[in-house]
Amino acid sequence: MKTLPALIVALLGLAPLAVTQDGYTIRSIADGNWSDSKVWDPQRTPSAADRVLITSKTAIVYDVSSDDVIHSIRVAGTLSFSKDRDTVLNVGDIRVQPGMAKDAGSGVDDVEKNGESHGRGKHAKPMPGMKAALELGTSAEPVPESHTAKIRLHFIEGNDETKSPAIVCRPGGRFDVHGAPMDRTWVKLGASLKAGDETVTLSAEVSGWRIGDSVIVTAGPRDEEDLRTEEREIKAIEGKTITLNSPLKAAHQGEGEFRGEIANLSRNVVIESADPGGVRGHTMYHWESAGSISYARFAHLGKKGSLGRYPIHFHLVEDSMRGSSVVGAAIVDSHNRWVTIHGTQYMVVRDCVGYQSLGHGFFLEDGTEIYNVLDRNLAVQAMRGPRMKGMALPFDPNDGAGFWWANGKNTFSRNVATDNEEYGYRYDMQMSSQFDCNMPIRQPDGSLEKIDVRTIPIWRFEDNEAHTEGxxxxxxxxxxxxxxxxxxxxxxxxxxxxxxxxxxxxxxxxxxxxxxxxxxxxxxxxxxxxxxxxxxxxxxxxxxxxxxxxxxxxxxxxxxxxxxxxxxxxxxxxxxxxxxxxxxxxxxxxxxxxxxxxxxxxxxxxxxxxxxxxxxxxxxxxxxxxxxxxxxxxxxxxxxxxxxxxxxxxxxxxxxxxxxxxxxxxxxxxxxxxxxxxxxxxxxxxxxxxxxxxxxxADVEWPEHLLTPVDDEPPATIITSVRIEGGAAEVRGVSHDNDKIVEISVNGEPATIVSSAAGVVNWSARVKPGADGLKALAVDDAGNRESTAHMVEFRK
Missing domain, CATH: 2.160.20 (Pectate Lyase C-like)
Incomplete structure (x- = not known):
């Protein structure tokens, strides 16, 4: 007698999926397109409920737009999204990790343990010589403006809803997400607006904004009972003038010294939860991962009240991802933060827009984070979220800050926070009977030293703004x-x-x-x-x-x-x-x-x-x-x-x-x-x-030497891009310091300063790669020289 599930399969004319001993129903056996059955074993294309393995040393191009919900994908080789057509992938979990797999799980199994212990050096090691990559565009070749790429994360019944759905990059994996660039993701208003207005004047022309894009106009005059940031779509755009799809309901300041902002929330590369009202997804980079994010939209992600389940999460990666960045991203409608930098150094987060979050938005989690750059980001409507079991810092009520951090040795520059429930910016570190703030902190020479984090000064906080806050x-x-x-x-x-x-x-x-x-x-x-x-x-x-x-x-x-x-x-x-x-x-x-x-x-x-x-x-x-x-x-x-x-x-x-x-x-x-x-x-x-x-x-002495600042800290340098052309390396990067940088060199050759603002220097260099790769470092005007330069090796 047939069971009911088997009977249904028979009536539908489908054969039940055969699951191999290692947990997969289909695997790649050659390079090629996802839609080509010849690259798969068995010889068919992946379909609903499949557990897919992209095997080591194979490269698959995802070239379809399908409503089928794939159960899970383990990327041990390369899975890249097509750049010559629109693509949609519906999936439960994606795990990017090289080597042979023992299971098809999500790869987030040890987050809780790491999140509670905050141990350093307790990591799984990447497999030597093996790499895995998930690419929705690359920094050199983003998904072009003419096409879209989308991943929709679905919760699959039977999975653990505290961990799934997810995209997780494990040691040795690379997760790159790159959409069509914009010159600015947000700008100041160029003229004041009143209720009923449909046209918005920008302070500067923008490129990469399109008709149909979702935008927000940030809060106008403060009203404690009502947050007034308004979301609309672009109906028309010409020069500095944007026409909205419907009139504004409130006034917004756009003239003089104090002005609101308009921000674009749309991107042509999207990662989102398929059911925002159900079980939401999250993404995570682990130690020894690689990859960056630029001009992508992360929507309806984050698990409410679940530690470690954030839209964009760098989880205890220390300095292993030095050179990675999040640029121009829109993180929209999150149930648990926007970008979380946890136990991580040398990260660049720039030109991002965070809109609507439960809990703090741009968040540095445990107080060991140093040398990170948060530059020209916009934080809008970070609202009070629940306290979470196992939070690294027990004194944090998670009550809604646009930016929240606990270690001063980071750079915050040119950011704007507005319309957040409690704070625009909060720096906080506390000692108590429940928490010891003497923590192992990375030193300029790369060693760890146990330091009372409260004694570390705010390194660089410059040209920042907060307005219309709760x-x-x-x-x-x-x-x-x-x-x-x-x-x-x-x-x-x-x-x-x-x-x-x-x-x-x-x-x-x-x-x-x-x-x-x-x-x-x-x-x-x-x-x-x-x-x-x-x-x-x-x-x-x-x-x-x-x-x-x-x-x-x-x-x-x-x-x-x-x-x-x-x-x-x-x-x-x-x-x-x-x-x-x-x-x-x-x-x-x-x-x-x-x-x-x-x-x-x-x-x-x-x-x-x-x-x-x-x-x-x-x-x-x-x-x-x-x-x-x-x-x-x-x-x-x-x-x-x-x-x-x-x-x-x-x-x-x-x-x-x-x-x-x-x-x-x-x-x-x-x-x-x-x-x-x-x-x-x-x-x-x-x-x-x-x-x-x-x-x-008379004769009252001015306290000239009340403070006696001494600059004895070297700058921090981050190589963000390397391209090899004609035997030379085109190198770009960022250096930042608590004072003034006077010299940047790559392999001993001086770099060219492209721009500099608020202590953050953008530079470029064209050099011949050395036998050991690239070495970039900076020197400040006090003579402090980096002792741990950023090294980039070229693997054969």
Whole structure:
């Protein structure tokens, strides 16, 4: 008697698939096209439910557009997508791994173990001399604009939904995904938009954008109840003008200093989940993988609440993928992050658009990541996601940051974060009884050294912007949120504040933030760490400007604050009103329309934790309306609780306030100790408030050497492209540094700098390959020379 499944097969006129001992139903036996039955054993083309093996030393070109759902594909040879036609592959799992296979599984079996242990050097080794590759285009020959290539990932009943569907690249495998290039994937708006508008003016012309493409116009004026980024399609495009398929519902700023963005979400190469409402897929690179991604769309991927199941995931690859990159990708509608760099160094992520994520978007996972470059990316709508079992950093609530990282030795440049639920940018590393932040960190010579990661300064953070955020523009956190935000009314609370662990970088290696713009946020900038250099910081249209700062070794240069309604320049530690050390602000401009005695532009810290805390200002400019000029003080006690201080007070000095060498000292009326210097303390119109007084003082020394930065770190160099033509190698790459790069060489020959911005140098060189391949390195203006150059070997 036939069983029901067998009867159904018989009625359909199909034979059940024969599964070999190693788990496959069909395998390649020669090079050729997927559609050619002669390259397969058995001699037919793969069909629904097949378990396919692309055998070692065979190369198959995928040249069909099929609705059949292939169960799984193991790529031990080469599987490349055709570039002369449209292709669609529907599949459960793809595993890229050389050698003979024992099973046809997904290849993600050990992720949980690695994700929890974070061990280094505990990896499966690639098989010598054997390579496997999955190619949807290559960097040299991307899928052309005239054609499309798509992989749709399906969950197959009976598979493990915590791991499948997936594309996984194992040691020795290469996974390349390259669509038609665009000169820009997103640009600033060129004119403001109002509700009902259908045409959008761009700030620059773009190439590679097409009619029918999906675009987003990022959020306009902030509304806590409604996120207003709007998605449309391109109906027409001419020069800098795009016509949308339907009118906009909200206004969007596109003129002047503060402007939104328009981004393209479409690509001609796509990897997506076939059922976004069901079991979603993910992709992963393992250690000793290879490959890069450019101008591809990753849509509806990421498994909600599942550790390690992300749209694009570099999993504990260390420096084994040095030279790989993600450029111009659109990561759309993710249920678990956009790009995750985990235990990985020397990665380039550039010109990518992340739109809609559960959990942090561009995410560096465990605090060992260094020398990575995140340049000119756009992060839109990273929303709160669930905490996940086994998370590397247990203090991370996964509450929705456009960019989130825990090790300062990475470069963030020219990025924009907008419309994210909690943060635009959050740097955070914490020590606790549950987590030891002394971790093995790669050193410039390639060795590992156990270091308290909190002491590693933010290496390069320059030309970044955050706007229209749910709460914070940027947070630099030394201890998370564990500092009590309570008024210090007694010795018990004072002792609690004194016990806060403020471990951070030292005064010779401070955090450095340059050219930061934050507008339209609740809390603009929270510099919650000691020893920070902050140059050219622009804060506009927020409720709080400099918020809850850890005032100790802060050096601000050119701080411009405008239209910050509640607390433009907060006192130390907010309601704790405590300051541990000296800070300086050289160049402070306020542009405000209205205020009152309870809302001064600058708040006085009441509690002097060290006994030598002080604040120094010079070159202060205040622009405010005459209506509020006299009733709105520049300096007064704080907005929150004003309790009697139980320590000495914290003075504020404004250098040259009354003229050259005529300084002013401003104190709280509650700080009686500060007024015992024999000076006459008076109310000064527009300067002091109802609980502050001022006296002219002389010979106050400017804290010139508050921080003493020393550059003793070499640059980092990444070769991103090599092409051999006529016996010479055309080499391109990226070098970055915490200061200025003055020399880049490839095999001893000087490279040509193609462009340079925010510390990131793009270069090229044409050299004769040496016997050992290529060697690229950089030198900075302090004379620091890379000791671990990027080496590229040529294998015969």
């Amino acid at each position: 709460f914070y523009g940027m947070v630099v956190a030394a201890n998370g949120d564990r500092q009590p935000d309570n008024a210090i009314r007694d010795e018990k609370m004072l002792e609690r504040i004194r016990q806060v662990d403020w471990t951070g970088p030292d005064r010779s290696h401070p955090h450095t933030i340059k050219n930061l713009s934050i507008w339209d946020a609740h809390y603009a900038f929270r510099p919650h760490s000691p020893n920070m250099i902050m140059e050219n910081v622009r804060l506009h249209g927020a409720i709080y400007g400099i918020y809850r700062p850890a005032f100790d070794g802060h050096v601000y240069t050119n701080l411009h604050i405008s239209k910050v309604s509640a607390e433009p320049f907060n006192r130390g530690m907010d309601d704790a009103s405590a300051q541990a050390g000296v800070i300086s602000v050289d160049g402070l401009t306020f542009d405000h329309e209205r205020g009152n005695q309870r809302k001064p532009l600058v708040q006085i810290s009441d509690v002097n934790l060290s006994g030598h805390a002080a604040t120094h200002f010079r070159n202060v400019v205040v622009n405010r309306s005459d209506q509020f000029k006299d009733g709105w003080p520049l300096i007064n006690r704080g907005v929150g609780p004003r309790v009697p201080p139980i320590t000495d007070g914290v003075p504020i000095f404004i250098h040259d306030y009354f003229g050259p060498d005529r300084d002013v000292k401003v104190v709280s009326t509650a700080a009686k100790d500060l007024m015992k210097d024999g000076k006459e303390y008076l109310e000064v119109a527009s300067l002091t408030g109802n609980e502050s007084l001022a006296a002219e003082v």
